[in-house]
Each structure stands twice: as C-alpha cells, then as structure tokens.
Amino acid sequence: MSVATIATRIEIKNVTPDVSSAMSALHEAALAAARAADIEPELLQLIKIRASQINGCSLSLDQNTQDARAMGESEQRIREVRAWRNSKLFTYRERAALSLTEAITLVFAGQVPNEVYAEAERLFEETQLAALIWAATVINAHNRIAITTRLEGSGAPPKAAFR
Template sequence: MPHAPRIMIGEVTPDVSSAMDALHEAAFAAADAAGVEPELLQLVKIRASQINGCSLSLGRHVRDARATGQSEQRIRDTRAWRNSKVLTRREQAALSLTEAITLVFAGQVPDTVYAEAARVFDETQLAALIWAATVINARNRIAVATRLEGSGAPPAAAAS
C-alpha cells in the first residue's frame, strides 16, 4: 500500500537542514581527524540504520561499505556483532556503543559499554564516535519520519 506524501522537510526548513548537513560533516571530519577508521564508521552507520529501520540510509551505507572494500561477511555481521569472528574488538566496542546510543530509551548507555569503548578508543576518538552515532541516528529519524524515498522499513524488521 503506497504511503501518503509527507513534508519535504529540507524545503520547508532549509536552514535547519543545512545545519544538520554541517553537523554531519563536522562529526565525521572529527572522526577522521581523530583517526577513527572509515571502515569502522561505515559499520556504525549500517548498524544504526538497521536498528532505526531506515532502508534509505541502510542501502546507501551498505553500498559505501562495499565500495571501500568491506566484505559481505563483515557487513552481514553488523547484525550479529557480538558473535562475529571477523569484526575486531574495537569494531565490536563501536557497534556496542552505537547500539546503546541508538536504543538509549532502553536503559541509557550502560557503564560497561562505555568503559569498553573507552578502553579501545582514546578520548578524542570516543568523542568523535559518540558524535557520529548521534548524527546518523538523527538523520535516520528524519528520513523515517518524513518517509524519504526508501526509508519506510518497519523498525522491528530492521533490528532483527
């Protein structure tokens, strides 16, 4: 069943949309400057988009990950990162933190999750990772709320 049209948020509030774009650029530039691996950031984007049910973003991030040389196994393992044999401890810590930030309503960011991330990332990297996960979540929520083309997957299906 087709969805009813929704607001073209970027056209209605271009200043806010531009500010969001600038925040996105700043967050990922900070991650790059801090030495957070681009491949790891792709996994973060994929995991947040899976949980949020944002198929538009998920498709884009999977394509970008493939283009940067990520294997299909590594991409698939973002759903089951706890049991992955191909993701590093650092990547698993980043995915754990991303999951906690994305699902913050389910119990905040547990001290154990934060402590593990703080063990494998220096302070600048950790700050950049928190910003990156927060920004991708914001973008997912805007895409899902406004039903940008391809963003309408139900969250329950995406988080499985």
Template sequence: MTPDVSSAMSALHEAAFTAADAAGVEPELLQLIKIRASQINGCSSSLARHTRAARAAGQSEQRLRDVRAWRNSKVLTRREQAALSLTEAITLVFAGQVPDSVYAEAARVFDETQLAALIWAATVINAHNRIAIATRLEGSGAPPVAAAG
C-alpha cells in the same frame, strides 16, 4: 523541510565525520556504525546507501552480514565490536542510559577524542534516520536532509 535547519544538520554531519576522521577513526568503522544504527532504526534507504558505500570501499560481504550479529562475529575486531555496542546503546537510549560496561569497553579501545567522535557519529546517523522516517523519505529512495547521512 526548512532549509536553514537542513543546512545546519548537514553542517553537523560534516563536522561530526570530519572530527572522526581527524581523530583517526577508520572510515570503514564509521560505515559499520551507520549500517548498524540504520538497521536498528529500520531505515531501509539509509541502510541501502551505507551498505553500498561500504561495499564500494572494500568491505566484504561477510563483514557486512556480521554487523547485525556483531557479538558473535569472528571477522569483526574488538574495536569494531566496541563501536557497534556503543552505537546500539546510543540508538536504543530510550531504554535507559548507555550502560557503564559498554562505555568502559569503548573507552578501553578508543582514545578520548576518538570516543567523543564515535558518540557524535552515532548521534548524527540516528538523527538522519529519524528525519528520513518521520518525513516519509524512508523508503522513497530520496536522501534525507540535503543528501547527508
């Protein structure tokens, strides 16, 4: 890896998640976003890391199981479901743009600053997943890009 780029990626990660915190986005919600993006991307090392962190922060096993099937969850809130829907659309953006309905629902339950922070958070975790997978760190247990992600 190139140290300058890794440092820049770590700084972007820190900036994105600091902005989310400053905007009042719940840390538990940010963990769910990391988990869902990692599930979709098939990044098992990131998935394991974020699931451990979510458990350590008090997330229940039911809530963690429901992340994959969030549309039918009885325990995830409308706000969490909107964030997970937006995360999926961003993660799968190659299939087309983020649907207007997904963006509109997220805009209904998050203020403008929170919505921008969520978009950055989902984008950053996707970048980390892709780096881990592309550099073969995925599955090695080694954290991608200077332990960020």
C-alpha cells in the same frame, strides 16, 4: 498480497532549509572530527549500518551498505553487522564501537551502560571516543528524519537524503 506504497511526507529540506543546512554542517563536522581522530572510515560505515538496522531506516541502510562496499567492505561482514556479537569477523575495537552505537541508538531502553562506555573508553583515545559518539548521534538523527518524512521509500537519489 499487495505491497503498500510509502508516500513521501513533508519535504523537510525545502520547508526548513536553515535547519537542514545546519544538520548537514553537523554531519560534516562529525566526519571531520572522525578523520582528525584517525577513526577508520570503514568503522564509521559499520556504525551507520548498525544504527540504521536498529532504526529500520531502509534508505540510510541502503546508502551506507553501498558506501561500505565501495570502501572494500566484504559482503559477509556487511551481512553479519546485525549479528556482530556472534561473529568472529569483528575486532575488539569494532565490537566496542558497535556496542556503544547500539546503546546510544537504544538509549530509550535505559542509560548507556557503564561497562559499554568503559570498554569503548579503554579501546579508543578521548578524541576517537568523542568522534564515535558524534557519529552514532548524527546517523540516529538522520535516520529519524528519513523515517518520519518517509524518505526511505521515496527512491530519492542518495545525495537528496540525510545520511
């Protein structure tokens, strides 16, 4: 069996630098909102990992698991993010954030369920909830750009791709 080469498509940052800069600014603004709301950086990494798993974005998944490890996240928790519902390793807050992330990522399958939103709203302050929604939205946008332009197979250095 041969491994297919995944060719990079458009170099979107070079073709549309203004939009790419705006996306980077949105990413930075979402991170700043999360910091201001006292969202744990480790929780943001779990959100990024889970959305990237669902979307099948290997580049973002690789980068975000590396970042999680650098923050001290355990290999076991990183592995179990995919099965967080069946794992005892995640707190109620993490579970609520992961559930909300999944609902946002899979929004095409239906609306974000009221019970998912209500649980997140119960466990997070308003500014934190807003930051979580932005974090999940931004990583999904990054995933979609990377997948569409096939950045995930390019071997590009981490800073060259959207995250």
